Amino acid sequence: MPVKGRIIVSEKFCKGCELCVNACPQKSLHLALDRITPRGYHPAEVLQERCTGCGSCAVVCPEAAITVYRQVVQRAESELLIAA
Numbered sequence: 558m559p560v561k562g563r564i565i566v567s568e569k570f571c572k573g574c575e576l577c578v579n580a581c582p583q584k585s586l587h588l589a590l591d592r593i594t595p596r597g598y599h600p601a602e603v604l605q606e607r608c609t610g611c612g613s614c615a616v617v618c619p620e621a622a623i624t625v626y627r628q629v630v631q632r633a634e635s636e637l638l639i640a641a
């Protein structure tokens with residue numbers, strides 16, 4: 558069954574450590590070098606179209622800054638599940 562993912566990174570908590578970047582099997586994360594968080598870090602940014610919603614990034618994030626959503630596509634219908 559095809560699965561699409563989507564994540565939200567809280568820039569309030571992200572400290573730009575890149576653990577999520579290295580953990581993503583889809584290579585869909587990088588640091589946004591054009592932005593600085595309120596705490597002075599480059600935040601993690603995602604290429605949403607590559608994300609499968611595997612949750613690896615959220616598991617390794619020391620700041621719990623990532624929320625993962627998985628969308629299970631079944632025929633013409635879809636269902637939104639909160640995975641982490």
Ligand code: SF4
Nearest residue numbers: 581608609611612614
């Ligand atoms: S949920 Fe998985 S595929 Fe999506 S950004 Fe995180 S590690 Fe990458």
Ligand code: SF4
Nearest residue numbers: 571572574575577618
């Ligand atoms: S692991 Fe968490 S704190 Fe580190 S860059 Fe990714 S989102 Fe930011």
